[in-house]
Amino acid sequence: MPRPPGLVRAVSAAAAVTVGVLAVFGGALPAGAVGATAGDTVAAAVAAAESxxxxxxxxxxxxxxxxxxxxxxxxxxxxxxxxxxxxxxxxxxxxxxxxxxxxxxxxxxxxxxxxxxxxxxxxxxxxxxxxxxxxxxxxxxxxxxxxxxxxxxxxxxxxxxxxxxxxxxxxxxxxxxxxxxxxxxxxxxxxxxxxxxxxxxxxxxxxxxxxxxxxxxxxxxxxDPGQLTVDRPASALDTDGDGQPDPGATALPExxxxxxxxxxxxxxxxxxxxxxxxxxxxxxxxxxxxxxxxxxxxxxxxxxxxxxxxxxxxxxxxxxxxxxxxxxxxxxxxxxxxxxxxxxxxxxxxxxxxxxxxxxxxxxxxxxxxxxxxxxxxxxxxPPLASQRVAAMVDQDRHAWAVRPLVAPFFMLLIVINLILYGLVTLGLNGVVLARLSSGLSRALPGRIGRAVADGMTSQPGMVLGALRIAGVAVASIPVATFLANLTPWWRVQPASYALTALIIGWVAVITALALLPRWKSWLLGPLGVVAAITAAVIAVDIATGARLQISALMGVQPLVGARFYGFNNQAFALFAASTVLLAVAFANPLVKRGRPGWAAAVVAIVGVVATALDGLPSVGADFGGPPALVPAFAVLALLAGGIRIGWVKALGILGAAAAVVISFAVVDWLRPADSQTHLGRFVQTVLDGGIWPVITRKASQNIEILFGNALTLLAIAGIALVVLVLGRPLRAIASAPDGGPFGWLSAGAPLTQLGTDAPMLRPGLVALAIALGIGFALNDSGVVIPAVGITVVVPLLVAACAGWMLSVRPRQPR
The missing domain is CATH 3.40.720.10 (Alkaline Phosphatase, subunit A)
Structure with missing residues (x-):
C-alpha cells in the first residue's frame, strides 16, 4: 500500500525533533540523508533512467x-x-x-x-x-x-x-x-x-x-546418505488449477x-x-x-x-x-x-x-x-586471500554446528545451578531447618562426633556468608562469560565442549575476582554493581560494534535458527535490562542514603536514557519490544529514587511515554529506504497494510508454546517463587523479628529490616525489574525466556548483596 502523503508529512514533522535527539545516540538516519538536495535527486533519477x-x-x-x-x-x-x-x-x-x-x-x-x-x-x-x-x-x-x-x-x-x-x-x-x-x-x-x-x-x-x-x-x-527426496502422492497436486485434488488421485501413503x-x-x-x-x-x-x-x-x-x-x-x-x-x-x-x-x-x-x-x-x-x-x-x-575467505565461511558453519548441541545442556545446567543456590538460601541457611537437622544429627551420630557436627553447622557464619557471596557473584557471572568465551575460537579445539567449559569457568573466575576486590567488597552493593556493569557493558559494546560475540554464543544468536543476527534478541535484552536496572540501583543507593534523592533520580534517568537508546535505535539495538519495557521500569525507578509516589495518573503517563518512544523509533526507521529498514520500520508498514493481526497471532502462539514446552519455564517459576517466598509476605514476617528470625544466626541478631535502611534502593529496584521483565514477557515472542534469563543474573546478585550486608553488620553486633 503506498504511503499517504498527508501521513508522511505529519509523521515527518512530528518525528523531526525525535530524529535530532536520536541521532545524538547512534545516528538513526543513514549518512548523507539530510544533506541530499533536490538537484541530487533529479540527477540520480535521470542517470537511472538512462542506464x-x-x-x-x-x-x-x-x-x-x-x-x-x-x-x-x-x-x-x-x-x-x-x-x-x-x-x-x-x-x-x-x-x-x-x-x-x-x-x-x-x-x-x-x-x-x-x-x-x-x-x-x-x-x-x-x-x-x-x-x-x-x-x-x-x-x-x-x-x-x-x-x-x-x-x-x-x-x-x-x-x-x-x-x-x-x-x-x-x-x-x-x-x-x-x-x-x-x-x-x-x-x-x-x-x-x-x-x-x-x-x-x-x-x-x-x-x-x-x-x-x-x-x-x-x-x-x-x-545426505539416506535423505533422498521423494515424490509426493498425487493427491497433494492440483494439476488442473481448480483448488481440489484431481479425480482419481491416490490417497496418502500408509x-x-x-x-x-x-x-x-x-x-x-x-x-x-x-x-x-x-x-x-x-x-x-x-x-x-x-x-x-x-x-x-x-x-x-x-x-x-x-x-x-x-x-x-x-x-x-x-x-x-x-x-x-x-x-x-x-x-x-x-x-x-x-x-x-x-x-x-x-x-x-x-x-x-x-x-x-x-x-x-x-x-x-x-x-x-x-x-x-x-x-x-x-x-x-x-580477508585478502580467497583461501582465507573460504576458510572463514567454513569456520562460521563449524562454529554454529559446534555450539548447537551444547545449548540445551548448558541451559539445563544453568537451571540446576540456580536451583541449588535457591534451595541453599531458602532451606539450607534457614536457622529453624538447621536446628532440626543438627538435632537429628546429634542423636544419630555417637557422642562427640554428633555434637561436633551439629555445632559446626552454625559455628562459622562468617565463612558461610563469605562463601555464599562468592557463589552468588559467580553464578551471576555465567551469562556474560558465555559471550566473552567467543573472544577465543574454542570451536576449533577438540573436544570443543571442554574448551568452551574451560573458557566460561575462566571468565567467571576473572569477573568474580574483580567484583570481590577489597575496594568493591567494602561497598554494600559493590559486587552487585560490578557484575551488572560488566554484563551491561559487554552486551552494549558488542551490539554497538556489530554483535559479533553474540553469534553462535550459548546465550546469543544461533545462525542455524535463522532469527536475528544483530541488535538485541530476547536473551540479550533480558540480560541487558536486568543488568542496567541493577547498575542504576547500585549507583543511586549511596545518593539516597546521603539524602540526595534528586541526584539519585538523575543518575537513574541517565542510565535509563542510554539503555533505551541503545536498545531501541534502529542503527544499534533495533529492538521493538525493549523500549516499552525499559521506559516504564526506569521511569518508576527514577520517581521512587526521588521519593515521589506513583499514582494512576503518573502510571498512565509512563505507559504513554513508553508507547511514544517505541513508535518514534519505528517511524524513524520506516521513513528510511525500504532496503535500509529493520523490522521496526517493516512493522509500521505491516500496521498500515492491515496485517497486524497475523503478527500478534504468531508471537502469541510462539510465546504460549515456549511457556509450556521450555525448560526455562522451570527456572522462571523457581526464581519468582524465591522472590515471593523470601522477599514477600514471609520476609515481612521474618523482618519484623527483632533478632533476625531464622536468619538471625547469620546476621548476628540484626533485624532484616535494617537491610532496607542500608540499601534503600533495593525495593524500588525489585519493582523496576518486575516491570521490565514482566512487560518484556508480555510483548515478545518466546517471552518466557526474558524473565527466566533475567533471573539468572538478578537473584544470584541479590543473594550476594544480602550475604555482603550480613557480613557488614556482624562486627557491630554484641558478641
Missing part, C-alpha cells in the same frame, strides 16, 4: 556447503571464490531444516515459506518439472502452506512482479520453475528443462541471455508403503556419494559461467544454496560476481557478502535473494512495501 539494468543470472542449488569446495574437486566454485564475493546462507525455513521446495519458495515469495508438512517418513518433496499445462507440481500445497502460516508469504510474488514489469525471464530446471512461478503457479517467461549434459546447459544459458534479462538455473541438489524415490536397501548401495553429487553441481555451475563469459555482457551472477542436505541444518554456500545489485554498491569481487537482514559479514538469508534480484533489475520499488522481508546482498571487506 539499462545488467542481466542477472541466478544459479540455485540445495545442500551445498563451503566445506565441499576444493581447488581440485570443484574448480568452478573455487575460481568463483577467488574472483567474486563469498558468504553463507542460514537456510532455515519454517522447520528446523529446510527442504529444497522451502528454499525455492523463499525466492518466489521473498519471505519465509515452506511446503506442507512432510509425509510420515519426514522426507522432502522431489521437485519436478512443470507438465504440459506448465503448472508447477505441488503449487496447491505451497499455497495452502502459506495460507496456514503467519508470515504473510505470497508464493508467486517474484513472478508476478516480473510479469507486470515486462521483464523477460528464462528458468532452467524444476527449482527455477518454483522461483519464477506467478501466483497461479505457472512460470513467467520461458521455462526449459535442465539439459542432461554440461555442454547442453551452456548452450541453453547462452540462448537465454540473448533474450532474457533474468535467467534462473536449478543446478541440482546435494542430499505406513510401510513404498513411494517412488523412497530409499530402500538396494538404493543405499547405489546412492551417490556426497562428493559425487557436488562434482556434478560444480560441472553445471562451470557450464553456466562459461555461457555468461561467452555472452560478453556485464552480468550479475548469484550462486546460492537455498536448503539443507538433510535433517541436520548447516550454513549453506553463497557467492556472487559481477556488478552489485545496488547502483551505489561495489562490484562483487574479492570480498564477503552481507545484507541488512543480518548486518553480519558473510551471512545471508534465503529471503535476501529476491530483493537482490529485483534491485539488480531496478524493480525493487514495484513491490508492495513490507512484502519483502530481506535486503539486497552487498559486498563488504573481508
Amino acid at each position: 539499462e539494468p545488467n542481466p542477472v543470472v541466478v544459479i540455485g542449488a540445495t545442500g551445498l556447503r563451503w566445506e565441499d569446495v576444493g581447488a581440485l574437486t570443484t574448480p568452478a566454485l573455487w575460481d568463483l571464490s577467488r574472483t567474486g564475493a563469498v558468504g553463507t546462507i542460514a537456510a532455515r525455513s519454517l522447520r528446523p531444516s529446510a527442504c529444497p521446495a522451502d528454499g525455492w519458495l523463499a525466492v518466489s515469495a521473498g519471505a519465509r515459506a515452506s511446503d506442507l508438512a512432510s509425509d510420515p517418513y519426514g522426507t522432502c518433496r522431489r521437485l519436478r518439472e512443470p507438465g504440459t499445462d506448465l503448472l508447477v507440481p505441488g503449487w496447491a500445497d505451497y499455497l495452502e502452506s502459506a495460507a496456514q502460516g503467519n508470515y504473510g508469504a505470497q508464493p508467486g510474488l517474484l513472478g508476478d512482479t516480473l510479469a507486470s514489469a515486462g521483464v523477460t525471464a528464462t528458468g532452467v530446471g524444476p527449482g527455477a520453475a518454483v522461483a519464477l512461478a506467478d501466483s497461479d503457479g505457472r512460470p513467467v517467461g520461458e521455462h526449459v528443462r535442465l539439459p542432461a549434459t554440461a555442454n547442453g546447459l551452456t548452450k541453453t544459458v547462452e540462448t537465454a541471455l540473448e533474450t532474457s534479462q533474468l535467467v534462473v538455473i536449478d543446478v541440482g541438489t546435494v542430499r 505406513p510401510g508403503e513404498i513411494l517412488e524415490g523412497d530409499l530402500t536397501a538396494p538404493d543405499a548401495v547405489t546412492e551417490p556419494a556426497r562428493s559425487e553429487q557436488v562434482r556434478t553441481i560444480d560441472e553445471r555451475i562451470r557450464a553456466v559461467l562459461e555461457a555468461v563469459d561467452e555472452s560478453g555482457q556485464d552480468t550479475t551472477v548469484l550462486v546460492a544454496s537455498l536448503a539443507d542436505s538433510g535433517r541436520q541444518p548447516h550454513l549453506q554456500l553463497a557467492a556472487a560476481a559481477g556488478p552489485s545489485a545496488l547502483a551505489t554498491g561495489e562490484p562483487y569481487e574479492e570480498n564477503l557478502l552481507e545484507s541488512r537482514s543480518t548486518r553480519q559479514p558473510g551471512y545471508l538469508m534465503p529471503t535476501d535473494i529476491t530483493p537482490t534480484i529485483l534491485s539488480a533489475l531496478d524493480l525493487r520499488d514495484q513491490v508492495t512495501p513490507g512484502a519483502l522481508v530481506g535486503s539486497p546482498a552487498t559486498g563488504v571487506p573481508g
Whole structure:
C-alpha cells in the first residue's frame, strides 16, 4: 500500500525533533540523508533512467556447503571464490531444516515459506518439472502452506512482479520453475528443462541471455546418505488449477508403503556419494559461467544454496560476481557478502535473494512495501586471500554446528545451578531447618562426633556468608562469560565442549575476582554493581560494534535458527535490562542514603536514557519490544529514587511515554529506504497494510508454546517463587523479628529490616525489574525466556548483596 502523503508529512514533522535527539545516540538516519538536495535527486533519477539494468543470472542449488569446495574437486566454485564475493546462507525455513521446495519458495515469495508438512517418513518433496499445462507440481500445497502460516508469504510474488514489469525471464530446471512461478503457479517467461549434459546447459544459458534479462538455473541438489527426496502422492497436486485434488488421485501413503524415490536397501548401495553429487553441481555451475563469459555482457551472477542436505541444518554456500545489485554498491569481487537482514559479514538469508534480484533489475520499488522481508546482498571487506575467505565461511558453519548441541545442556545446567543456590538460601541457611537437622544429627551420630557436627553447622557464619557471596557473584557471572568465551575460537579445539567449559569457568573466575576486590567488597552493593556493569557493558559494546560475540554464543544468536543476527534478541535484552536496572540501583543507593534523592533520580534517568537508546535505535539495538519495557521500569525507578509516589495518573503517563518512544523509533526507521529498514520500520508498514493481526497471532502462539514446552519455564517459576517466598509476605514476617528470625544466626541478631535502611534502593529496584521483565514477557515472542534469563543474573546478585550486608553488620553486633 503506498504511503499517504498527508501521513508522511505529519509523521515527518512530528518525528523531526525525535530524529535530532536520536541521532545524538547512534545516528538513526543513514549518512548523507539530510544533506541530499533536490538537484541530487533529479540527477540520480535521470542517470537511472538512462542506464539499462545488467542481466542477472541466478544459479540455485540445495545442500551445498563451503566445506565441499576444493581447488581440485570443484574448480568452478573455487575460481568463483577467488574472483567474486563469498558468504553463507542460514537456510532455515519454517522447520528446523529446510527442504529444497522451502528454499525455492523463499525466492518466489521473498519471505519465509515452506511446503506442507512432510509425509510420515519426514522426507522432502522431489521437485519436478512443470507438465504440459506448465503448472508447477505441488503449487496447491505451497499455497495452502502459506495460507496456514503467519508470515504473510505470497508464493508467486517474484513472478508476478516480473510479469507486470515486462521483464523477460528464462528458468532452467524444476527449482527455477518454483522461483519464477506467478501466483497461479505457472512460470513467467520461458521455462526449459535442465539439459542432461554440461555442454547442453551452456548452450541453453547462452540462448537465454540473448533474450532474457533474468535467467534462473536449478543446478541440482546435494542430499545426505539416506535423505533422498521423494515424490509426493498425487493427491497433494492440483494439476488442473481448480483448488481440489484431481479425480482419481491416490490417497496418502500408509505406513510401510513404498513411494517412488523412497530409499530402500538396494538404493543405499547405489546412492551417490556426497562428493559425487557436488562434482556434478560444480560441472553445471562451470557450464553456466562459461555461457555468461561467452555472452560478453556485464552480468550479475548469484550462486546460492537455498536448503539443507538433510535433517541436520548447516550454513549453506553463497557467492556472487559481477556488478552489485545496488547502483551505489561495489562490484562483487574479492570480498564477503552481507545484507541488512543480518548486518553480519558473510551471512545471508534465503529471503535476501529476491530483493537482490529485483534491485539488480531496478524493480525493487514495484513491490508492495513490507512484502519483502530481506535486503539486497552487498559486498563488504573481508580477508585478502580467497583461501582465507573460504576458510572463514567454513569456520562460521563449524562454529554454529559446534555450539548447537551444547545449548540445551548448558541451559539445563544453568537451571540446576540456580536451583541449588535457591534451595541453599531458602532451606539450607534457614536457622529453624538447621536446628532440626543438627538435632537429628546429634542423636544419630555417637557422642562427640554428633555434637561436633551439629555445632559446626552454625559455628562459622562468617565463612558461610563469605562463601555464599562468592557463589552468588559467580553464578551471576555465567551469562556474560558465555559471550566473552567467543573472544577465543574454542570451536576449533577438540573436544570443543571442554574448551568452551574451560573458557566460561575462566571468565567467571576473572569477573568474580574483580567484583570481590577489597575496594568493591567494602561497598554494600559493590559486587552487585560490578557484575551488572560488566554484563551491561559487554552486551552494549558488542551490539554497538556489530554483535559479533553474540553469534553462535550459548546465550546469543544461533545462525542455524535463522532469527536475528544483530541488535538485541530476547536473551540479550533480558540480560541487558536486568543488568542496567541493577547498575542504576547500585549507583543511586549511596545518593539516597546521603539524602540526595534528586541526584539519585538523575543518575537513574541517565542510565535509563542510554539503555533505551541503545536498545531501541534502529542503527544499534533495533529492538521493538525493549523500549516499552525499559521506559516504564526506569521511569518508576527514577520517581521512587526521588521519593515521589506513583499514582494512576503518573502510571498512565509512563505507559504513554513508553508507547511514544517505541513508535518514534519505528517511524524513524520506516521513513528510511525500504532496503535500509529493520523490522521496526517493516512493522509500521505491516500496521498500515492491515496485517497486524497475523503478527500478534504468531508471537502469541510462539510465546504460549515456549511457556509450556521450555525448560526455562522451570527456572522462571523457581526464581519468582524465591522472590515471593523470601522477599514477600514471609520476609515481612521474618523482618519484623527483632533478632533476625531464622536468619538471625547469620546476621548476628540484626533485624532484616535494617537491610532496607542500608540499601534503600533495593525495593524500588525489585519493582523496576518486575516491570521490565514482566512487560518484556508480555510483548515478545518466546517471552518466557526474558524473565527466566533475567533471573539468572538478578537473584544470584541479590543473594550476594544480602550475604555482603550480613557480613557488614556482624562486627557491630554484641558478641
